[in-house]
Amino acid sequence: MYQALxxxxxxxxGKSTVADAIGRVWTASGAxxxxxxxxxxxxxxxxxxxxxxxxxxxxxxLKCVNLAAVWANYKAIGARYIVVSxxxxxxxxxxxxxxxxxxxxxxxxxxxxxxxxxxxxxxxxDSTFKHDRHLEKLAEHEAILDAAGIENFVVVNDxxxxxxxxxxxxxxxxxxxx
Numbered sequence: 337m338y339q340a341l342x343x344x345x346x347x348x349x350g351k352s353t354v355a356d357a358i359g360r361v362w363t364a365s366g367a368x369x370x371x372x373x374x375x376x377x378x379x380x381x382x383x384x385x386x387x388x389x390x391x392x393x394x395x396x397x398l399k400c401v402n403l404a405a406v407w408a409n410y411k412a413i414g415a416r417y418i419v420v421s422x423x424x425x426x427x428x429x430x431x432x433x434x435x436x437x438x439x440x441x442x443x444x445x446x447x448x449x450x451x452x453x454x455x456x457x458x459x460x461x462d463s464t465f466k467h468d469r470h471l472e473k474l475a476e477h478e479a480i481l482d483a484a485g486i487e488n489f490v491v492v493n494d495x496x497x498x499x500x501x502x503x504x505x506x507x508x509x510x511x512x513x514x
Contacts, residue, residue: 344446
């Protein structure tokens with residue numbers, strides 16, 4: 337059986353950092369694990385247009401097509417687990433991502449953190465333009481995620497990444513040597 341964790345949350349909450357930590361912790365237990373940052377699967381532009389209008393959902397579809405290909409490759413060389421950090425904020429996109437991981441039992445984990453913590457992380461990470469855009473959308477994006485309710489469980493990312501990773505692994509039922 338194959339298992340997948342999709343880590344979601346607002347920009348700056350620590351999805352990629354925690355995904356990497358889960359990969360380290362779970363691989364150290366003997367599990368053959370792949371870690372994918374979905375944003376890296378759609379570094380493409382400009383997006384296609386139709387009649388001069390940007391094609392909606394293009395980047396989500398591109399991420400999912402590429403995720404399916406990457407997962408097939410990882411499975412072929414022995415991976416049984418995959419951890420994906422992704423910007424998923426609605427049921428339709430959650431379904432697209434899950435369908436990109438055939439044969440996997442998929443659990444969605446929403447990471448949260450205090451707004452001040454997220455702001456501090458964004459200041460350290462992003463350029464001014466990107467930082468300002470994330471900050472403007474922070475409360476709105478949290479509200480969208482609250483309303484969507486697409487996660488299996490929520491974990492507060494307010495501790496070292498390895499500690500948060502271990503909590504997620506336990507709550508997901510990924511325990512013991514695999």
